[in-house]
Amino acid sequence: MHHRFDVLVVGAGGAGLMAALYAAKGGASVACITKLYPTRSHTGAAQGGIGAALGNVQEDHWEWHMFDTIKGGDYLTDQDAAEVFAKDIIDAVYELEHMGLPFSRTPEGKIAQRKFGGHTRDFGKAAVERSCYAQDRTGHMILQTLFQQNVKEGTTFYNEFHVTDLIIEEGRCRGVVAYHYATGEIHTFHAKAVILAAGGYGRIFKITSNALTLTGDLMSIYYRKGLPLEDMEFYQFHPTGLAKLGILVTEGIRGEGGILRNADGERFMERYAPTIKDLAPRDIVSRSIITEIREGRGVGADKDAVHIDLTHLPREVIEGKLAEITDLARTYLGQDPVKDLVAIQPTAHYAMGGIPTDINGLCLSDGAGGSIEGLYAAGEQACVSLHGANRLGTNSLGDLIVFGRRAGTAAAQYARQVEYADMPADPERESVATLEALRAASGKENAAVIRRELQESMMNNVGIFRNGPDMARQVEIIKDLKDRYRHVSVSDPGRRYNSELIEAMELGFMLDCAEAMTASALNRTESRGAHDREDYHERDDVNWLKHTMAYKDLNKPGEVLIGYKDVALKGYTHAFEPKARVY
Amino acid sequence: MAEQHIPLDTHTTPPMRVNVKILRFNPETDKKPHWETYPVEAQASDRVLDVLNYVKWYVEPTLTFRRSCGHGICGSDAMMIAGRNRLACKVLLRDVVKDGGTLTVEPIRGLKVEKDLLVDMDPFFDSYRAIMPYFINESPPPAGERIQSPAQADRMQHSSNCILCACCTTSCPIFWVNGSYLGPAAIVQAHRFIFDSRDEATNQRLNIMNQNTGVWRCRTAYNCTEACPRDIPITTIIEEVKRAVMYQQS
Amino acid sequence: MYRGREGQWAWLLHRLSGLAILAYFLLHVVSISLIMFGEDVYMAVHHLYDLWPFRVGLILVTAGVVYHALNGLRIMVMDFTGRGVAYQRQMWYGVMALTLMATAYTTWVNIPRILGGY
Amino acid sequence: MIRARTFTDARQQSHSNAELNWWIFMRISGLILVFLVLGHIYMTFIQVSESDATYTAVVAKLQNPAWKFYDWTILALTMLHGVNGARYSIEDYVRSRPNRAWVKTIFYTISAVIFTLGTVGLFSI
Ligand SMILES: Cc1cc2nc3c(=O)[nH]c(=O)nc-3n(C[C@H](O)[C@H](O)[C@H](O)COP(=O)(O)OP(=O)(O)OC[C@H]3O[C@@H](n4cnc5c(N)ncnc54)[C@H](O)[C@@H]3O)c2cc1C
Ligand code: HEM
Ligand code: SF4
C-alpha cells in the first residue's frame, strides 16, 4: 500500500510526538509511524525530570545550565547546541505546562524543581534545583501529554508499523518503507520530509534500563546506507539500576538525599567526588561503583552490586516523591526502601551518539557539513551532540522537547518550500528481499541465542571499563555473530503478527549498532566522559577533542571506516574552555 | 549501621518447575483457541514475562504477545494470568504459582484476539479518544506557568498515572458482554481532566460521562481497581465522576 | 471464571437476586390480582403455595430480597461517601452475614410450618 | 464523542439526563423499598404463614385504604425499580441493536400488563 504525507515522523516517543506536533503546527500534513502504540514508547519510563533554569526554587540561569551541560559532556558537547538548548528549554517547559502537563508544584503553585546530578549553580559551585518534575514519572507525563495533544491535532498514526528502510536518492530523502505487523504487508510512505525519532539501542547490552524494543533500528538503517553514526563509543551506564534486572532507579533518589554505600556501609562517594559526593554525574558514579565492586566491596551473592540507602529519609518523601521506585523495589526485589537498603548496579542506559544532525535536526552525511535533504532526526537516536561524551540527567527529556520541536518546525518549513521528489520504481524491493531472506532462511541458528551472546559480550568487552584487547576481541565476536545471523531460522510462516520475524530483524539492527560502537570505541585512544579506557586513562584534548564518525564499509562487509567531525567549541554568545572535569 | 535491617539476598531465590498453560490461537491456522502447556524451569523471582520470553525464545518461537519496557511502565503486556488481569512483567512467579504447579495465561477479555495473547486494541483506544483526552484551555497562556496549588495538583495524582494498559477495562464484567461501555480506563482519563483546575472543558466531559455509555454503566464490581497495575483507585475515581455529574446537573 | 474478588461477587449476586426477585414479583402480582376473579380462582392458585417446594422457594426469595436490600444499601454508601468505597469489602461481609442470619431465622420459623403443612 | 452511526446514536448523544435520573431513582426507590418490601415480607411470611393469606384475609386487609396505598406503593415502586434494573441487564447482555429493541418492547409490554392487572386487582376490592 502507498501513502503520501508532507511530513513523516518515525517514532512516537517524546521526540517523535513533539516533532509531529510542530510539523502539524507548521501547516504540513503529518503522519507518525511507530512500531509500538505511541503511549508504549520508552519515554514513559523516564522518571527523574526535565532540567530547565526556571529558578522556581533557587536562583538559576541558562548560562549555568549551558556550562553544566558542556562540562558534563566532558567538553565534547557542541557549544552552539548547548546554548540553544539551555535557552530554549525554559520556554519549552512552560509550553509543556500550557499543554496541561501535571507537574508537581511548589507551595506558591509554580512548577516544582529538585536537584539532579551534575546540575550546579554559578558554574559548578554547588548543586541547584533545576529538574522540573511530576512526581517521579515525568517521562510518563510528557509522553501522555504529547500524545494527547497529537490526538487533539488529529495527527494520523500508523501504529505497529515497523520501518524497514529509508528511501534516499541523490542526497534527498523521499520516504520510508514499513512492515505492517498486523498483516505482514509492506507499505510505502512518500514524503517531502522525514523525521527520525526511533529512540535508543540499549538492548545490545545484557543489563539495561531500556525496553526490549529499543534495538537501534533506524540508526542501523541509516548506517547501512553508508552514512555515518556519530560518537557511538559514548554510551552511558546509569549507576543505579536494580541489581540483576537493570530496571532504572531514578537519579532523583540521589537528588532527594539517597546515599550509596558499599559492603562495609561506607559512603564511598566521599572518596571519588568530595564536593558533590553522591550527586556526581553518572559516568563518575558508575565507575566508582564498579571500582568498589572490583575491589571486593560489593554486596549480594555475586558481590556485584552496592547499596543505596534511603532509610534516613522521611517515609513521605520515599512514598511520595519517589513512589515509582519504591514500588519497583517492592515489586521486583521485595525490598522496602523505607527500611531496607536496596541493591543496585550500573545499567546500560543512554546513547549519547547516533545519527549526526545540525541544530535544526537536519541529518548530516559526513563530518564536513554535507547533509541529506529532507531528512531530520531528533531524540536519543540523534546526535546533535548536546550530550558530548556524557549526558547529564534530565537533559535527555529536554533534548526531546527542544530538538523535537526544532526538527518538526524545520521539516514543515522545508516541506512548504519543495515539491514531492519522485519515488524510485520499486522502493520496497530491498525490504521485501531482507524479510523474505529471513523467512526463507532455514538455518539452525536461534536468534535468541545470538542475541544473548551479543548482549553478554558487549557488556563484558565494551562496558563501563574498556581496553584495547577486549574490544579487539569483541570486533571478532561481532563478525562471527553476523556470520551466524545469516543462518538464523524463522519458523513462523505466518503473515499476521509475526513477532518471530520482527525479533530476527531487530537482531540484525542490533548487530550493526554494536559493530559501529565497538569500532568507534576501539579507535578512540583516550578516556573521556562515559568512554573510559584502562589502557588510555587520560583525556587527550590535543588528539581527541573531535567527534567520531563511523561509516560502514560498503565494500568490505564487517569493516568500519572512521572519520571525524570538529567540536563546536563556541556558542553564539558564550564559550567555555575545556578544563579538567572534577566535581 | 548495626541496627539497620540488611535485606536477604533476594536474587538467589529457589529454582522452581512450573507448567505454563497458555491459551493459544492463530486465526490463520486454528478454528478455535486451544490450550498448550510448556514445562519450564525458572526462579521464584522471575517475572511471568521472563517465562513467556523463555518459551518464545527457546521452545515455541511462534508464541505471540506484546511487550516492551519489561517493568510495568508501558502497558503492553496486559494478560489474564492465573485468572486475573495483570501485566506479565509486573508479577513474579512466586506470587502466582507454586513449585510444580500450573500457571494459566490467557488473553484479556472483551477485545478480539488477533493471535495468542495479542488482542485488537483499537476499540479500547477509540473509547479513550471519545472522552476528549487532551487539555483544553483556550485563554492565552501567561508568560510563565499557570499557577496551580499542590493540593489542586494532587487531585490528578492518581488518574494521571494511567498507562492505558487496559487491564481494568478488560476485567470489567460490564465491558465483557457489551463493548459499548466506555470502560474504566476512559473514565480515569476523563477524571484526570475533569479535576484539573486549569482545564476549561469540564462540562463537555461530564456530559460525555453522563451518557448511556458513560459512568452510569459502572455497577461497582471493583475488578478494575483490583486489576490496575498502577494501583489507581479506579472505583473511587468513577464514583467521584458520578457525583461530579450529579452535582453539575443539579 | 475470572478470579474477581468480593466486589465482583457482590455485583453478580446483586444482579442475580434482583432479576430473580423481579421474576417472582411479576408472578406474585399476577397471582394476587386473581383476587378480582373471586375466591375460587384465587384460592385454587393460592393452595399451590402450601406445597413444600414453594415454601422453600419463598425462603430463597426472602434471602434474595434481604441480600439485595442490604447490598443496595452498601452500594448507596459507596456511591455517596469515600469511606464506603474504602470499606466496601468489610461491608459486603456484613451484608453476607446479616443475609445468612435473616435466612436462618426465616427458615427456622418456617420449618414447623412446612412440616406441619400449615 | 463517539461517532454517531445511526439516528438512535445521535439521539442518545444529544444531551440527556435520563441515565442520571434513573440512577438516582434506583437509589431513592431502593431506600424506600427496604422498609416496604422487608416489612411486607415480615408481615406476610415470617410473622404469619404464607397460607394465612387466604381470600378472606386479603379482602379484609384491603378494606383499609392505608394498606391499599401501602401495597400499591410497593407495586409501583418495585415495578419501576425492577423493570429499570432488568433494562440494565438487557442493555448489557443483548448485544445487537435490533434484538435489544425487540426484547425491550416485549418485556415492557408484559410488565405494563402485569402492572395494570395488579392495580386493577388491588382497587377492585
Ligand atoms: C528508565 C529510563 C529513565 C530515564 N529517565 C530520564 C530522566 O529522568 N530524565 C531525562 O532527561 N531522561 C531520562 N531518560 C532518557 C530518556 O527518557 C530517553 O532518552 C528518551 O525518552 C528517548 O526518547 P525518544 O523519543 O528518542 O525515543 P523513545 O521514547 O524510545 O521512542 C522510540 C519510538 O520509536 C519507535 N520506533 C523504534 N523503532 C522503530 C521502527 N523500526 N519503526 C517504527 N517505529 C520505531 C518506537 O515505537 C517508539 O515510539 C531515561 C531513560 C530510561 C530508559
Ligand atoms: C428492598 C430494597 C431494595 C433496595 C435497597 C434496592 C437497591 C438497588 C440498587 C441501589 C440498585 C442499583 C444497583 C446499581 O446501580 O449498581 C438496584 C438494582 C436492581 N434492583 Fe433493587 N433494590 C431493592 C429491591 C428490589 C426489588 C424488590 C427488586 C425486584 C423487583 C429489585 C430489582 C433490581 C434489579 C433487577 C436491579 C438491577 C441490577 C443490576 O443492574 O445489576 N430491587 N437495587
Ligand atoms: S487505569 Fe490502571 S488498569 Fe486501567 S488502563 Fe490505566 S493503568 Fe491500566
Ligand code: F3S
Ligand atoms: S469493574 Fe466495571 S463495573 Fe465499575 S467498578 Fe470497575 S468499572
Ligand code: FES
Ligand atoms: S512490558 Fe511494559 S508494561 Fe509490561
